[in-house]
Amino acid sequence: MSTSTSTSDDAIDLDELRESARAFLARWCDPQRVRSRLEGGDDVDAELWGRIVDLGWPAIAVPEAYGGAGAGFRELAVIVQELGRALAPGTFVSSAVVAAAALSAEAVPEALKAEWLPRIASGDVVVVALAPPGSPVAVMATAVAGAGGHDGVVVRGTVGVVADAAAAVAIMVEAVDDAGEPVLALVETADTTVTVRPVRMADLTRRFASVELHSTVVEPDRVLARGADAVAAVGRIVDWGAAAMAADALGVGERVLDGVVDYARQRVQFGRVIGSFQAYKHRCADLLIAVESARVAVEDAALHLGVGDPDAAARVSLAKSYTGDGMATVAGEGVQLHGGIGYTWEHDSHLFLKRAKLDQVLYGDSRWHRRRLAGLRIPTA
Amino acid sequence: MLAELDVLSDFRGEVRRWCEANVAPGWRSALNSCSEDDAVAFQRAWFMTLHEAGYAAPHWSREWGGSDSSLAEQIVLFQELSRADAPRASLAFIGLFHTYATLIHAGTNEQKQRHLPAVLDGTVWCQGFSEPEAGSDLAGLRTRAVRDGGRYVVNGQKIWSSGAAHADWCLLLARTDPDVPKRKGISYFLLDMRTPGVEVRPIRQASGDAEFCELFLNDVVIPAENLVGAENDGWRIAQATLSAERGPAILELAERMRTGFEMVLDTARHCTAPGGSPALADPEIRDRLVRCHTEVEVLNLLCLKMIENLLRRGGVGPEASIIKTYYSELLQRLTELAVELSGLDVHVLASKPRASGWISGEWLVDHITSWEWTIAGGTNEIQRNLISERVLGLPREPGMD
Numbered sequence: 001m002s003t004s005t006s007t008s009d010d011a012i013d014l015d016e017l018r019e020s021a022r023a024f025l026a027r028w029c030d031p032q033r034v035r036s037r038l039e040g041g042d043d044v045d046a047e048l049w050g051r052i053v054d055l056g057w058p059a060i061a062v063p064e065a066y067g068g069a070g071a072g073f074r075e076l077a078v079i080v081q082e083l084g085r086a087l088a089p090g091t092f093v094s095s096a097v098v099a100a101a102a103l104s105a106e107a108v109p110e111a112l113k114a115e116w117l118p119r120i121a122s123g124d125v126v127v128v129a130l131a132p133p134g135s136p137v138a139v140m141a142t143a144v145a146g147a148g149g150h151d152g153v154v155v156r157g158t159v160g161v162v163a164d165a166a167a168a169v170a171i172m173v174e175a176v177d178d179a180g181e182p183v184l185a186l187v188e189t190a191d192t193t194v195t196v197r198p199v200r201m202a203d204l205t206r207r208f209a210s211v212e213l214h215s216t217v218v219e220p221d222r223v224l225a226r227g228a229d230a231v232a233a234v235g236r237i238v239d240w241g242a243a244a245m246a247a248d249a250l251g252v253g254e255r256v257l258d259g260v261v262d263y264a265r266q267r268v269q270f271g272r273v274i275g276s277f278q279a280y281k282h283r284c285a286d287l288l289i290a291v292e293s294a295r296v297a298v299e300d301a302a303l304h305l306g307v308g309d310p311d312a313a314a315r316v317s318l319a320k321s322y323t324g325d326g327m328a329t330v331a332g333e334g335v336q337l338h339g340g341i342g343y344t345w346e347h348d349s350h351l352f353l354k355r356a357k358l359d360q361v362l363y364g365d366s367r368w369h370r371r372r373l374a375g376l377r378i379p380t381a
Numbered sequence: 382m383l384a385e386l387d388v389l390s391d392f393r394g395e396v397r398r399w400c401e402a403n404v405a406p407g408w409r410s411a412l413n414s415c416s417e418d419d420a421v422a423f424q425r426a427w428f429m430t431l432h433e434a435g436y437a438a439p440h441w442s443r444e445w446g447g448s449d450s451s452l453a454e455q456i457v458l459f460q461e462l463s464r465a466d467a468p469r470a471s472l473a474f475i476g477l478f479h480t481y482a483t484l485i486h487a488g489t490n491e492q493k494q495r496h497l498p499a500v501l502d503g504t505v506w507c508q509g510f511s512e513p514e515a516g517s518d519l520a521g522l523r524t525r526a527v528r529d530g531g532r533y534v535v536n537g538q539k540i541w542s543s544g545a546a547h548a549d550w551c552l553l554l555a556r557t558d559p560d561v562p563k564r565k566g567i568s569y570f571l572l573d574m575r576t577p578g579v580e581v582r583p584i585r586q587a588s589g590d591a592e593f594c595e596l597f598l599n600d601v602v603i604p605a606e607n608l609v610g611a612e613n614d615g616w617r618i619a620q621a622t623l624s625a626e627r628g629p630a631i632l633e634l635a636e637r638m639r640t641g642f643e644m645v646l647d648t649a650r651h652c653t654a655p656g657g658s659p660a661l662a663d664p665e666i667r668d669r670l671v672r673c674h675t676e677v678e679v680l681n682l683l684c685l686k687m688i689e690n691l692l693r694r695g696g697v698g699p700e701a702s703i704i705k706t707y708y709s710e711l712l713q714r715l716t717e718l719a720v721e722l723s724g725l726d727v728h729v730l731a732s733k734p735r736a737s738g739w740i741s742g743e744w745l746v747d748h749i750t751s752w753e754w755t756i757a758g759g760t761n762e763i764q765r766n767l768i769s770e771r772v773l774g775l776p777r778e779p780g781m782d
Contacts, residue, residue: 261773276776278762281769288768289703296682297675322675367668374671379646380661 018078024055025086031348034087038204038351044125044167045089053123058096061306063104066117073240077247077302084251084359087351090206091125093244094164098363099126101240101306102172102184107229111221112186116170127168129159129211133238133364139213141175141183150220153177155185155213163362165189165196165209172224173213174234182230185218193217203354239313241363242320243301249359250291250298253327256334256352257287263338283337290330294323314376317369324360324369331356389457396458399434400465408468409741413731421547424472425503431470432501436462438477445481445497452688456632463636472544474630475508476500479552482625487569487610487618496550496571507548509539509572509596510619517763519554520563520616524598526555526570533557533570533608535578535601541757545581545594548574553603554619557612569615571607578602588750623759624701631704634739635684638711641740642677645719646670648744652722660722673718676711683707699771702764709754709761712739716748 028051037045052058061076062068076097083092100120103113120126131137139157146152155175165171168189175183187194195212225233261284264275274280301319304312331353335342342349360366405411412420431437439455441447450458470477480500484493500506515522524537535555545551551572558566572579578601583591610618646661649670654663661667687700720727723744731743739754740747755761769775 261775264775272779273776275769276778278766278778281773281775282762282765284773284775285706285765285768288773289707292700292703293679293683293707296686297679299686300682318675318678322679370668370671370675371664373675374667377674378661378667378670379650381650381659 014074014078017075018082021079021082022085024051025082025088029086029088031087034205034348034351037089044091044164044207048089049091049123049125049167052092057092058100058123059121061096061100061104062117062121066113066121068100068117068121072302072307073243073305074299074302077243077298080244080247081251081254081298084248084355085255086251087205087348087355089164091164091167093241093248094127095120095125095168097244098128098237098241099172102128102224102233102237105225105229105233105236107225107233109221109224112224116186119169124169125164125167126170126172127162127164128237128241129162129165129171129173130234130237130241130363131159131174132361132368134368137174137176137182139173139175141177141185141218143177144217146220152220153183153185153218153223154215155183155187155218156215157213159211161199161201161208162196162211163206163208165211166198166207168196171211173211174230177226181227182234183226184224184230184233186222186224187213187216187218191216201354201358203351203358205351205355206358235313238363239305239316242369243298243305243316245359245362246294246298246301246316246319246323249323249327249356250294252352252356252359253287253291253294253323253330256327256331256349256356257284257291259348260284260287260334260337267339280337283333287330287333290326294319294326297322314373317364317373317376320364321366321369321373324356325366328353328356328360389453392454393457393461396436396461397465399436400461400467403430403434404465404467421472423468424470427468428470428473428503437470437473438481438501441477441481441497441501442485445493446501452692456636456685456688459633459636463633463640466640469633469637472505472547473500473503475544475548475552476504476506476550478625478630479508479622480506480550483552483569483609483618483622486621487614491606492571492609504550505544505548507542507545507551507574507594508622509542509545509551509553511541512538513540517760519619520567522554522556522567524553524555525559526557526568526603528557528605528612531605533568533603533605535570535572535598535603537598539596539598540584540593542581542594542596543592543757545574545596546583546591550574551596552622554615557615561613564616566613567615567619568612569609569618570603571609572601572603573607576601576603587752588746590750631701631708632684632688634708635681635704637740638677638680638708638715641712641715642674644740644742645673645715645722648719648742649722652724666722669718673715676714680704680707680711699767702759702767703772705758706761706764706768709751712754713748713751716740716744716751719744720748 028048057079059068060071064070080093103117116126139155139159141153141155143151144154155173170186170188173185173187175185177183189196193214193216196209199208199210201208264280264284265273267274297319301315304315335349335353338347338349341347412423428437435448436458438447439450439458443449477500480496484496510519512522512524524535524539526533526535537555551574553570553572554567555570556566557568578599580597582595584593584595585591586593649660649666652660654660654666683704687704727745731746739750770777
């Protein structure tokens with residue numbers, strides 16, 4: 001099946017976007033560069049990010065009123081898929097997809113949107129520190145009287161794994177207040193009470209850090225949302241993040257399939273290329289079925305997300321669990337079908353496997369998403 | 382595509398009202414215990430009911446009596462028939478899809494005029510492709526057709542001819558030149574099943590039904606006018622026939638899988654989990670149900686995408702093998718889930734209504750029958766060969782010509 005998305009008029013634009021993204025990443029995020037960053041420091045790839053900013057990608061999802069292009073999720077999904085294919089850093093997803101979606105939530109005060117969305121669009125990195133969906137929130141928010149009669153909060157606690165926090169100028173933190181009500185608060189990393197420590201994950205292609213909040217004071221005008229509004233904003237973060245992880249995993253799966261098929265065509269054993277053995281080619285066929293079926297699920301979620309469709313959450317959970325599990329399996333097959341060489345550090349198979357496995361759990365693991373989907377689609381009586 | 386479906390609400394309402402008026406609620410149980418003849422009579426009557434409404438041949442052009450429906454209209458029609466749990470026109474299936482695709486692709490005007498309107502009048506077709514020694518290796522077929530002036534004399538044996546016991550005509554592949562590579566010596570014929578020398582023997586299947594048949598052909602005479610396309614060009618034409626069953630026809634089955642999932646839910650509603658709590662409240666069962674639901678939705682998305690690609694590009698590509706494989710294996714998993722939910726009771730022998738499609742709610746029979754789909758129409762192993770060779774470009778097995 002082709003990689004194109006639909007017969008509608010904008011399909012050509014998406015195909016063009018995909019082609020240009022792939023060409024850009026082939027040039028600026030080639031396998032050698034990915035390799036050189038594995039053992040390297042904990043920095044972001046500032047040069048690549050600068051070029052991504054020059055392309056205008058961080059502005060794609062930001063509403064037009066705040067200096068962005070106001071595009072929907074379909075464009076984002078195309079870019080994220082290509083980033084996954086190229087094993088590129090995750091900054092784009094963390095800031096331009098997830099943080100932009102959180103700030104665009106209806107309840108977020110206008111002043112905060114006006115301050116931060118244009119900064120994201122122009123390349124400043126803002127990230128979200130979120131407890132894994134389904135896990136208790138470890139950051140406590142205590143109310144303190146603030147200016148103008150409004151309450152600010154003091155936040156304290158640690159979020160263990162936050163994508164791209166070391167590159168961020170600001171972090172949106174999910175917390176709970178004394179009454180157990182959720183609060184979403186923005187802190188700046190320049191604040192001396194905010195400590196960001198790099199955390200090396202098995203997936204070495206992206207950067208993560210822990211975020212410690214040592215009684216950080218959040219003024220009232222930095223509180224993004226409280227109560228039901230905060231729940232809605234966190235829901236938005238999970239939806240956009242999960243859909244992005246599904247797209248990332250799809251890109252990984254696609255690339256693994258391509259690599260396996262290339263290998264099958266050139267590796268000779270028993271006097272013939274191994275791709276001519278039925279035992280091998282049938283597994284390749286299964287990889288293709290997995291990738292193509294994940295593709296339609298991702299495209300469907302992307303089509304419905306960000307356009308106010310009440311059914312979007314179900315479609316995202318469907319795509320996230322299906323693609324997360326499916327592409328992790330594909331990436332595992334990528335190791336197996338390369339034989340011994342596929343298990344070496346110098347071969348890329350383990351990079352794809354570790355990335356797919358992490359995509360599978362970020363922004364809600366498959367069990368969490370299936371449970372949410374079941375709640376929306378499977379009656380209880 | 383989605384937008385198109387939305388603007389078809391008038392058509393949807395029309396089909397829905399028609400279903401309410403014409404689908405007898407008790408049709409399954411009425412068929413459950415009736416005789417073979419009554420079942421065939423029911424099929425013929427249901428087909429004519431569909432045809433009178435203009436719903437039997439939505440994919441046919443108006444020139445040949447079809448409705449020339451847009452793809453979106455076909456989808457809406459399938460959705461509504463499926464939603465109403467209407468019977469399938471299974472006896473007419475080969476005529477509607479295979480015969481039509483073959484004759485439109487390669488038939489003469491005379492052949493079209495003689496046979497296409499007849500399909501809509503109720504002529505039943507079967508397929509004479511597979512042979513005992515030519516299953517997955519279909520091109521290795523041995524049935525011989527020898528030209529003798531204005532006619533061919535055919536000898537050989539066919540197998541797995543679905544519905545042949547009730548068929549009036551047969552789409553037949555036979556070897557006309559044994560001295561050339563196997564794909565180049567096959568011709569495509571239209572065989573009148575009443576011709577002397579044609580003998581049909583039903584085969585009892587694993588499900589207990591006897592829908593598939595063996596076909597014995599002894600000195601069967603076929604007039605040369607019933608050759609389709611050029612002599613020895615039959616293999617190429619057969620691809621059009623086979624693509625018909627892997628193309629838009631699968632849409633109906635994908636839609637019916639959704640109804641099938643609703644039936645699984647209904648089964649779960651009446652079951653208890655180990656420990657005695659309601660099955661629908663059991664976390665493990667809910668997880669299995671939601672996985673199944675996910676796959677059913679993915680199947681529908683895959684079908685829509687394939688159809689969109691078809692519209693853009695024309696013809697049926699090798700990606701149809703992806704759908705066939707996915708559909709059949711999902712059918713197996715879905716019926717397996719239902720069987721497991723149903724426990725011991727489902728093993729009590731039940732017969733299955735004919736025309737029910739592949740999901741009747743008699744779950745054990747449905748599950749056994751699901752192997753028809755993973756084997757028929759090219760086993761899933763052959764589909765995986767096609768996918769790896771024609772989509773991924775991997776080399777053929779050495780020695781497989």
